[in-house]
Amino acid sequence: MDAAAAYWWEAIREKRLLVQRCTSCSLVQHPPGPWCRRCRSATTLEWTPHPGTGRIVSFTEVFRTTYPEFQSELPYWIVMIELAPGAVMVSNLVRADGEAGNRAPRIGDAVELAYRERGGTTVPVFALAEQEPAR
Numbered sequence: 126m127d128a129a130a131a132y133w134w135e136a137i138r139e140k141r142l143l144v145q146r147c148t149s150c151s152l153v154q155h156p157p158g159p160w161c162r163r164c165r166s167a168t169t170l171e172w173t174p175h176p177g178t179g180r181i182v183s184f185t186e187v188f189r190t191t192y193p194e195f196q197s198e199l200p201y202w203i204v205m206i207e208l209a210p211g212a213v214m215v216s217n218l219v220r221a222d223g224e225a226g227n228r229a230p231r232i233g234d235a236v237e238l239a240y241r242e243r244g245g246t247t248v249p250v251f252a253l254a255e256q257e258p259a260r
């Protein structure tokens with residue numbers, strides 16, 4: 126794990142989602158890295174909080190797992206979430222209490238960040254948004 130990833134996971138343990146924003150070209154990027162993926166600057170990245178809202182751009186449904194902590198959740202979805210243009214995150218989609226959270230995901234669905242404890246650590250997961258945010 127590099128320094129940027131370590132810092133990001135430290136924030137996740139405090140239930141804060143951070144993304145990197147370039148002060149030179151304004152790109153918001155995730156996963157974190159040592160330089161801006163658009164303008165290649167290594168000195169203009171700053172950490173900024175993200176509200177944890179986004180849209181599903183891809184997903185797959187998992188029916189078998191070798192991870193004991195996921196056995197009780199089968200089947201589950203692994204989702205690719207676009208947090209912002211240039212910022213994409215892979216995570217799990219968890220079921221919410223509401224009706225929307227119990228249906229299969231679709232490309233373009235709005236999601237909201239949640240946190241779960243897995244294997245002794247805090248991990249970011251997503252649930253389908255209750256309300257469709259304005260586009």
Ligand SMILES: [Zn+2]
Pocket residue numbers: 147148149150151152161162163164165166169
């Ligand atoms: Zn940049």
